[in-house]
Amino acid sequence: MLDQTPATITERSALKVNPAKTCQPVGAMYAALGVHGCLPHSHGSQGCCAYHRSHLTRHFKEPVMASTSSFTEGSSVFGGMANLQQAFQTMFALYDPEIVAVHTTCLSETIGDDIPTIIAKSRDEGKIPEGKVVVHANTPSYVGSHVTGFSSMVAGFVKYLAASTGTRSNAVNLVPGWVEPADMVELKRYTAAFALPTIMLPDTSSVLDAPATGTHAFYPKGGTTIAQIRAMGDARHTLALGAWASTAAAEQLRKQCQVPFEVLDLPIGLAATDRFVSALASLSGTAVPQAIEDERGRLVDVINDMHQYLAGKSVAIWGDQDQVIALTEFCRDMDMKPVHVMTGGHGQAFEERVKALLADSVPDANIRQQGDLMLMHQWIKNRPVDVMIGTTYGKFISRAEDTPLVRFGWPILDRVGHSYFASVGYTGGLRLATQLITAIQERQDRDAPDHALELVM
Amino acid sequence: MDLLTDRQGSVARAGDGRAIVAGRRSVAGSVSQRACTFCGSRVVLYPIADALHLVHGPVGCAGYTWDIRGALSSGPQLHRLSFSTDMREQEVIRGGEKSLAHALRVLIGRHRPACAFVYATCIVGVIGDDVGAVCRTIEAETGIPVIPVASEGFKGTKKDGYAAACGALLDLMGRPGAGGPTIPKSVNIVGDFNVAGESWLIRSYLERMGIEVVACLTGDGRVDDIQRAPRAALNLVQCAGSMTRLAKAMRDRWNIPFEQVSFIGLEDTAAALYKAAELVGDADTLARTRELVRSEMAAVKPELARLRTDLEGRRAALYVGGAFKAFSLVRALRQLGMRTVMAGTQTGGGDDYEHLKSLVDPDTIIADDTNPLELAAFLQSERVDLFIGGVKERPIAYKLGIGFCDHNHERKIGLAGFAGMVSFAREVHATVTSPVWSLMPRQRVAP
Numbered sequence: 001m002l003d004q005t006p007a008t009i010t011e012r013s014a015l016k017v018n019p020a021k022t023c024q025p026v027g028a029m030y031a032a033l034g035v036h037g038c039l040p041h042s043h044g045s046q047g048c049c050a051y052h053r054s055h056l057t058r059h060f061k062e063p064v065m066a067s068t069s070s071f072t073e074g075s076s077v078f079g080g081m082a083n084l085q086q087a088f089q090t091m092f093a094l095y096d097p098e099i100v101a102v103h104t105t106c107l108s109e110t111i112g113d114d115i116p117t118i119i120a121k122s123r124d125e126g127k128i129p130e131g132k133v134v135v136h137a138n139t140p141s142y143v144g145s146h147v148t149g150f151s152s153m154v155a156g157f158v159k160y161l162a163a164s165t166g167t168r169s170n171a172v173n174l175v176p177g178w179v180e181p182a183d184m185v186e187l188k189r190y191t192a193a194f195a196l197p198t199i200m201l202p203d204t205s206s207v208l209d210a211p212a213t214g215t216h217a218f219y220p221k222g223g224t225t226i227a228q229i230r231a232m233g234d235a236r237h238t239l240a241l242g243a244w245a246s247t248a249a250a251e252q253l254r255k256q257c258q259v260p261f262e263v264l265d266l267p268i269g270l271a272a273t274d275r276f277v278s279a280l281a282s283l284s285g286t287a288v289p290q291a292i293e294d295e296r297g298r299l300v301d302v303i304n305d306m307h308q309y310l311a312g313k314s315v316a317i318w319g320d321q322d323q324v325i326a327l328t329e330f331c332r333d334m335d336m337k338p339v340h341v342m343t344g345g346h347g348q349a350f351e352e353r354v355k356a357l358l359a360d361s362v363p364d365a366n367i368r369q370q371g372d373l374m375l376m377h378q379w380i381k382n383r384p385v386d387v388m389i390g391t392t393y394g395k396f397i398s399r400a401e402d403t404p405l406v407r408f409g410w411p412i413l414d415r416v417g418h419s420y421f422a423s424v425g426y427t428g429g430l431r432l433a434t435q436l437i438t439a440i441q442e443r444q445d446r447d448a449p450d451h452a453l454e455l456v457m
Numbered sequence: 458m459d460l461l462t463d464r465q466g467s468v469a470r471a472g473d474g475r476a477i478v479a480g481r482r483s484v485a486g487s488v489s490q491r492a493c494t495f496c497g498s499r500v501v502l503y504p505i506a507d508a509l510h511l512v513h514g515p516v517g518c519a520g521y522t523w524d525i526r527g528a529l530s531s532g533p534q535l536h537r538l539s540f541s542t543d544m545r546e547q548e549v550i551r552g553g554e555k556s557l558a559h560a561l562r563v564l565i566g567r568h569r570p571a572c573a574f575v576y577a578t579c580i581v582g583v584i585g586d587d588v589g590a591v592c593r594t595i596e597a598e599t600g601i602p603v604i605p606v607a608s609e610g611f612k613g614t615k616k617d618g619y620a621a622a623c624g625a626l627l628d629l630m631g632r633p634g635a636g637g638p639t640i641p642k643s644v645n646i647v648g649d650f651n652v653a654g655e656s657w658l659i660r661s662y663l664e665r666m667g668i669e670v671v672a673c674l675t676g677d678g679r680v681d682d683i684q685r686a687p688r689a690a691l692n693l694v695q696c697a698g699s700m701t702r703l704a705k706a707m708r709d710r711w712n713i714p715f716e717q718v719s720f721i722g723l724e725d726t727a728a729a730l731y732k733a734a735e736l737v738g739d740a741d742t743l744a745r746t747r748e749l750v751r752s753e754m755a756a757v758k759p760e761l762a763r764l765r766t767d768l769e770g771r772r773a774a775l776y777v778g779g780a781f782k783a784f785s786l787v788r789a790l791r792q793l794g795m796r797t798v799m800a801g802t803q804t805g806g807g808d809d810y811e812h813l814k815s816l817v818d819p820d821t822i823i824a825d826d827t828n829p830l831e832l833a834a835f836l837q838s839e840r841v842d843l844f845i846g847g848v849k850e851r852p853i854a855y856k857l858g859i860g861f862c863d864h865n866h867e868r869k870i871g872l873a874g875f876a877g878m879v880s881f882a883r884e885v886h887a888t889v890t891s892p893v894w895s896l897m898p899r900q901r902v903a904p
Contacts (some may be wrong), residue, residue: 050490
């Protein structure tokens with residue numbers, strides 16, 4: 001009964017069925033949670049904030065603190081300035097944040113609230129206490145996706161705070177892209193292995209993977225500090241991971257503080273991690289540490305060991321642009337066949353990039369930006385796959401088509417682990433590879449007739 | 458704790474003689490646990506399983522409400538899909554009526570639903586799409602009821618969303634062919650959403666008593682049943698906060714009396730069933746009800762007594778959507794030997810809080826529309842052993858090392874009725890006595 005998807009694909013305009021994206025503000029909220037002492041603020045109706053907090057909580061199983069302008073009928077006519085000004089007073093009086101990160105919503109964008117003006121006026125009128133910081137990003141829900149909101153909020157922090165003192169530091173800026181807290185930890189381990197002083201923005205580790213302590217920390221101990229964000233302006237270089245999530249902040253740093261930057265793929269999988277590691281090596285001027293080389297070797301070793309189970313297996317991948325591109329390359333490199341590749345987000349460049357990645361191995365792959373899970377399901381009905389990689393929402397397809405699903409991306413509402421174990425880097429790749437191999441082998445075991453059940457695999 | 462000046466009217470000890478200021482919007486800037494008008498409408502109508510639920514607006518509102526409510530259907534699963542017009546910038550500028558009409562045509566053609574609900578989100582209200590006109594056009598084309606739900610998020614609180622949903626249900630009941638002569642010995646269950654199959658249990662009790670359930674609004678809901686709802690002899694209103702308005706309108710329009718009841722806890726479940734028997738039944742119904750209550754009570758009491766031994770004297774806090782659930786939970790907890798030391802709701806009214814105060818001890822904290830800082834402070838200062846709330850509250854309780862029970866959308870086991878009371882007690886017992894609490898540092902304010 002859950003399968004209500006017709007196999008015949010017809011063109012649809014302006015209609016998403018089972019969306020593969022959410023809206024900008026939730027991305028802005030996630031980014032802002034990666035700044036220490038920051039209270040994300042949703043300038044819109046109460047429901048936006050409640051939904052974003054609930055959804056983030058469902059994914060991370062963690063408390064998520066954010067405030068709302070609580071729009072009314074009146075604010076929708078006269079604008080939300082009064083609400084935002086009141087909100088500043090409430091927030092600083094009650095929750096004492098070091099920094100407030102305002103993001104807009106479809107409502108406040110359409111009304112046309114001018115956030116910088118409201119911030120300036122509030123500061124003049126003393127509604128923002130001395131020494132407290134307020135930043136903002138415009139995140140209209142009717143443009144882009146949650147990734148756009150994330151990207152804009154990270155750039156917003158840079159825009160308001162990064163400054164060059166005229167003296168270059170030895171630091172490297174790292175914009176990690178939309179990854180899990182555990183990935184943030186792993187990325188810091190990589191730069192530390194190359195002895196590169198690093199400022200990473202945002203950093204949701206020790207925020208959305210906080211330990212049980214017996215207390216509720218309204219502002220958990222993690223997050224990039226304001227001082228660190230300011231110092232990004234003096235850094236000698238910016239590494240931006242993931243074009244969709246991180247380019248805007250890197251570009252802003254270049255424009256504002258003349259920090260040169262390069263954009264790399266998210267270091268998920270072997271080749272993308274190789275490129276990340278090369279970049280770190282060239283920035284640090286040192287050789288790749290042996291420990292990292294060994295981790296690489298282990299990943300290659302496992303792929304070799306299990307090649308017979310991976311080779312030729314067809315895979316469907318969906319999620320956010322940066323993740324899907326990296327996953328596609330990784331699957332291809334493990335000799336799998338990514339036959340359906342889709343993002344709910346936007347960007348012709350996504351289709352071009354994936355097409356180029358698969359030009360030799362899967363020239364007839366289905367590739368689509370701005371897709372939804374109904375389309376993905378239709379593709380799979382027309383060309384079944386051995387395994388799928390995607391969000392929790394794929395579980396409906398998984399059940400309907402009896403196809404294993406390896407959960408990856410945002411959101412994962414029905415499993416734990418994603419926030420605690422990294423997917424980036426070689427060891428992260430090892431985890432991903434073992435998840436895929438396990439899914440394939442378990443399916444083989446389940447389907448094998450008695451005589452063919454393999455004990456040793 | 459120090460409360461924000463604006464919040465002082467919303468928090469009191471039950472015995473300190475101050476009225477609770479309720480029904481206000483959250484203070485702007487607060488980390489409110491509340492949602493919006495759209496959310497209120499969406500949760501009420503969501504369980505109608507053979508209807509198409511199309512969210513008109515940017516993709517988020519449809520995404521966040523995709524299959525988040527464990528409202529089970531015994532048949533169609535159409536309500537578990539997520540449909541959005543995915544409004545983009547060009548529609549914001551030029552209007553979204555054309556794309557709405559297109560989406561409705563495609564979806565009605567594909568799924569042949571019994572009716573369609575079109576939810577207006579914030580932006581639709583601002584750009585001024587005439588959702589009603591589009592619905593009328595599509596209704597004329599397709600022949601099924603296409604009902605606009607005026608659920609623009611900014612229009613008010615979640616409660617206003619309930620009102621919009623009630624309006625949509627009345628619209629459905631008022632269609633030609635709906636209604637008819639009153640069915641003797643019949644009721645509607647109003648305001649149960651069949652989370653974890655609870656409506657099925659309540660329905661089975663009523664049927665065993667010889668009472669026909671015409672419609673459940675809206676748990677395991679079907680459009681046909683809802684259109685027959687005006688034929689019931691009585692409305693049993695469970696979720697009073699969301700559905701009393703509907704019951705009043707049905708009383709005014711079809712002379713159907715209503716009774717506010719609750720199926721949470723033994724006492725309340727028994728009282729609800731006796732009330733139904735008394736109002737629409739006869740001597741036979743009453744006899745059957747007595748037998749049912751007797752046998753169900755007898756079946757659950759030993760297990761409850763066993764669980765109670767570990768729970769006696771433990772301290773509970775609750776923060777729930779509506780006041781009626783809070784009343785029932787206070788009584789249900791008392792049945793387990795537990796004291797409610799803090800009780801709050803998202804949508805309770807002034808009178809509700811007065812009633813709540815009469816149920817609890819004088820030093821119990823009563824709070825309207827609270828926030829995480831207050832909650833965490835209350836949980837610690839009141840030395841709470843169990844917190845009952847929803848998705849956003851759960852991790853706060855766990856961080857504090859306090860047991861938690863979800864009595865909201867994400868509960869997985871039915872907690873209603875006699876059998877549900879045992880499930881509730883088991884869940885409470887499991888979390889309160891979890892060995893995990895002995896593994897974590899428990900930093901509490903000294904008594």
